[in-house]
Amino acid sequence: MTDQSPRPLFVERQTYRRRRIQDAARFLPVLGIVLVMVPLLWSEGAGGVSMSGAIRYLFTLWAALVGAAMLLSLYLRDDRPGEPEDSPGPADTADR
């Protein structure tokens, strides 16, 4: 496969899966930004959200993001155009 050849419209199941994992990797920071900005909605001062609550929320979120990133990094592969595709699956060729 050369650099110039257009990307195929439909890909194999494995490639498809990999693309979706890449999508997830792209989506994760967006989700992270939204969730990190959630504290802006909290009511402030006395009677508002307590500091322990804020700590619990932020560090749980943080740990979740780290965990998600770790999970994704296990499956993320850079599919360069020049890289040979994985061995073709049996019959399940293109599903998109």
Add this chain to the structure above:
Amino acid sequence: MSTINLLVLVCTVYVIFLFLVAFVAERSARRGKGRWLRSPMVYTLSLSIYCTAWTFYGAVGYAARSGMEYVTIYLGPTIVMIGWWWVLRKLVRVGRAQRVTSIADLISARFGKSNLLAVGVTILAVVGTTPYIALQLQSVTFSFAAFADAVGQPGQGDGGRTSTAFWVAAGLALFTVIFGTRNLDANERHHGVVMAIAVEAMVKLVALLAVGIFVVWGLSGGVQETLTRIDASQIGHWDMDGGRWAALTFLSGAALLCLPRMFQVLVVENADEAHLRTASWAFPGYLLLMSLFVVPIAVMGLERLPEGSNPDLFVLTLPLAEGQTALAIFSFLGGFSSATSMVVVASLALATMVSNHIVMPLWLRWTGGRASVSGDVRHVVLLSRRLSIAGIVALGYVYYRVSGGGTALAAIGLVSFAGVAQVLPVMIGGLYWRGATRIGALAGLTVGFGLWNYTLFLPSLGAGVIMPQALLDNGLLGLVWLRPQALFGIEGLDPLVHAIFWSLLLNALTFFAVSMASFPTPMERLQGAQFVNVLQQAGSARSWSAGAAQAEDLMVMAQRILGAREAQAFFEQEAARQAGRAVRAGALPDPSPDFLQRLERELGGSVGAATAHAMVAQIVGGASVSVRELLAVADETAQMIEYSDRLEAQSRELAATAAKLREANDKLTRLSVQKDAFLSQISHELRTPMTSIRAFSEILRDTRDVSPEEQRKYSSIIHDESVRLTRLLDDLLDLSVLENGQVNLNIRHGTLHEALNKAVSAASAGDEAAVLAIRRSPEAEDLPLETDFDRLGQVFINLIANARKYCDAETPELTIRASAMSDGRVQVDFNDNGSGIPDEARDLIFEKFSRVSPQRAGGAGLGLSICRQIMERLGGSVDYLPGARGAHFRVTLPMANADEATERKPLTAG
């Protein structure tokens, strides 16, 4: 042994240990055993220089003052790291593909290897980072002093503090020089430095965790109790400025990409792109652990320590106050590690930039720029880098001394972040937008840097230091809307948020607008495509046009920059690559474009892309190096093609002229032949009558007894022959006059009818027998003419006489038909009923002296020739029409104007 001496001893041992670690790492890397040096974990730990002493000590103080705001400093980088698929992946790929040596080199390379931009980014980085280095020195000094105060052994006052700072600075500079400039190629990893900062990363993490665990489980009695204490403390409620929360998160994320030291470890020291995958989660994890115990320590410090103690040193003073000296020393080592690793990498990164983009170009220009004839460039580069390191650390120290080490420094962390973040629009724009131009980048950076100075950096030094209070209150030139901390009259914003907002917004806008309006140079467009499309292809930056380049010269230059052994190895490897097999030692590769490009990249790793390009350009020769020059060459080629086109046209023209000349020559030759033939013809024609005249006149003279009858007969022969001779001479004269165009035409008005009448009667004059019957249609002949009627009559007479002479029918008959053509011409056909003219003779009848049948010749054969000449003079023609029955001649001539004809008609009719 006193505690303070113990501390000094531990510190010294620790420093020696770090030198050893760096040394061992360098050695095993050199021996090729350093696989473990390039593990993803080492890479991740090296990123931890993000956490400086400011964050190690300062985060707790930050938390004690403003609650959870400190986490924004870690949340920003966390989001950038987990979003590595967006930006970092591309950044690292570009960095590796282009072998960039610093962030300034990256920006310079992206915008057509512009050194001006590189200088701009370098200055920005130096201005933004120097206070930060001062801050590290301050933190070490402060922590040392705090230790001394706490154990009741105050140091030697202020002098002691400055000496601490001085020795720390000197030690750091020494370490950086030794391990940061061992090898010249900044793109080769500094294994010693990276390993040392990885160790320091572990030390500071474990130190902070140890203090945190001591606080939570040792002092507070568990997690639940700690949380209760937190809620009960003065920072027990969520109290956050939303603008600061968002702005700081953004700023710290940007700083991760733009800080020179972060760029150094993230991109330049990256050994394998796959490491980024691990770092994408491991580094956020590291940051999480670093900030986990910050709030508990802050709360416990506020609770336990006396009022007014510096919250920035809680990490140190809390264990000391609780009597945990060992823990305190460990904590001190953590802070020390944070400070030193930051200073080492920051000075290394800055020194690379300063040396590559400021010192080396100046030196090259100063020495006449001939890389191949000057001294040992490798030595010069190393020296310049070492001096730059020393200079930058010294600058930090001087800044520390001048600023007095006061609280003004504490605010400098975020100010510094905001300064280097000005590179962000240009960097992101350069990576993702091919339309970004050098001018746009320069304009954006200038605006951003200027605004950052005006709204944040200068005011942060305190009113009155550089910016007078009046300026802060009333704005520049007294314009209220130009107040540094309330631009455009928008007040009430936090100064930091205000500065970040305006500087980055206007920076990005200017960058975008100027880029849109300007046009990139070919080099910029090429580099832009390389950068933006780096993930699609592993293409080449530009190709060198080989030929003029001398492998030996390149070798000499490469040796001076890379070092003799490295250069030889590189050249041999390239030669082997070209030959496709192993080659003998000392073989030189051909200077193919491919090789030159790899060589330039190799050199670029040492001295920066722009300098390497200039150096190779000098040796390869200015003939065809840059795209701009290639374009110039293309222009020249186009001109040459145009020129040769012109030449070709000229030569075509010449060829055509020559052909014409040849034709003319042929014609002349033909004419000459014709003239000769004509002369011989004419002599022959003259000779025939002359012969008979001579013969008969001789008879008359010499013969005595000539009867009068014979006498008369002979003299009439002589007379006839003389008449014939005269006619011939008349004809010849006539012809030559006509041919030379010297004839005067006597143009009159008249009708065809008149002309034909005269001709018929004249032709019949000598022939009363009237053998030839002439048939005419007089009504059709009534056509007006404006011509020489005498000459026209001559033609008609000739044609009629010919018919009389040659028509071989039983009852000879000549039909004369006249008709007016639609194109305003008159046709007169002379058609007899004889056998006509044989095919082979038709071409010749109009030639001079041609006679169809010599036996019946009456004239000299000039009649039709004269006719044709006359008709041409009169603007008409006479032709023989083949295919008709009998001889058929057609005379064509122009008719007189129609209105004149109607005018004349009554006259001729009357």
